[in-house]
Amino acid sequence: MAAITPIVMPKWGLSMKEGTVNEWLVEEGAEITVGMPILDVETDKIANAVEAPDAGLLRRKVASPGDTLPVKALLGVLAPADASDAEIDEYVSSYVTPVEDEEEGEAASAYHFVDIDGIRVRYAARGDVDGSGASRPAVLFIHGFGGDLDNWLFNLDALADDNRVFALDLPGHGQSTPRIPGTTLPELATFVARFMDAVNIDRAHVVGHSMGGGIAAQLAVQAPQRVRSVALISPAGFGDEINNAYTQGFVSAQSRRELKSVVELLFADPGLVSRQMLDDLLKYKRLDGVSEALTSLGSTLFGNGRQSAQPGRELASTGKPVLVIWGAQDRIIPSAHAGNASEAATVRVFDDAGHMSQMEKANEVNGLLKEHVGRAG
Missing domain, CATH: 2.40.50.100 (RNA polymerase II/Efflux pump adaptor protein, barrel-sandwich hybrid domain)
Structure with a gap:
């Protein structure tokens, strides 16, 4: 045959x-x-x-x-x-559809919770994180404002063949405790370093999106010994402007209709916003403490449509390999900020993507991440 x-x-x-x-x-x-x-x-x-x-x-x-x-x-x-x-x-x-016999065990092994200073943090772990692969490099994914580790659902497995891969729900996000350890990038980066301690990550290739990109850049600046390389997708921290109509609108939206017009700003193709996505976000936003946490973060980091910190501009001083990815149709943080990356950085701008390149251009982004991490070693 x-x-x-x-x-x-x-x-x-x-x-x-x-x-x-x-x-x-x-x-x-x-x-x-x-x-x-x-x-x-x-x-x-x-x-x-x-x-x-x-x-x-x-x-x-x-x-x-x-x-x-x-x-x-x-x-x-x-x-x-x-x-x-x-x-x-x-x-x-x-043809018989294979049954995922170990599905529950797989989920149990991949989703974990750890307590850090009284904040319960959910995280995902992929690759051989406990066995013979423990010596392999770690890759840590950090999501953005209002997001969670599911923002990386197209990306984690792509890096897990050769690396230990982790993604966390930041405090005040996803299924982590809706209380934040601080509202500044240095405070959030310090918390991420504490998370790394808790899950036995000495050094990591950090991958950050949006606000998470600002946190990743800040971590590299203030604790360079913890960072192997930095990969940033539509990151905060490279320029002044930010569309706070998104951050404020995300916090204030009370209905699916109100939230839909806000979330559509994330994508070049608004058709990617599903009804289930909106329902999940509304459910998260209605948790006690979430609105207060996001309001505090938004006002400190992005008040009046200005970014309060610019760690991305300091990355050259760290000597770390830097990859910067942007969507030209980003309506949250202007793609022009990619021009503020250092000459040593690798920069890629996708013409047909918005703020969520890791979802909209997943295959291309994964290829760039694998090449970047492999080259950085």
């Missing part, structure tokens, strides 16, 4: 159990290359393109638009031209 390769429903993030096919982006008979977007899938978090993990000829679309299928379900088939229709029919009819 000719070699047949399945295209299956991906697993984006630990909580994903199923996805809905929105549309196919290629036709049967198309020659597929690795990384090519081949169909659009929507989860309860976000819609995104499924990128081909293998190359080959698309011989059969199995799933249709509107189909909701479990993770690893068969979506399509790649096979050479000499594979007969009967062989493909047999493969499709005999």
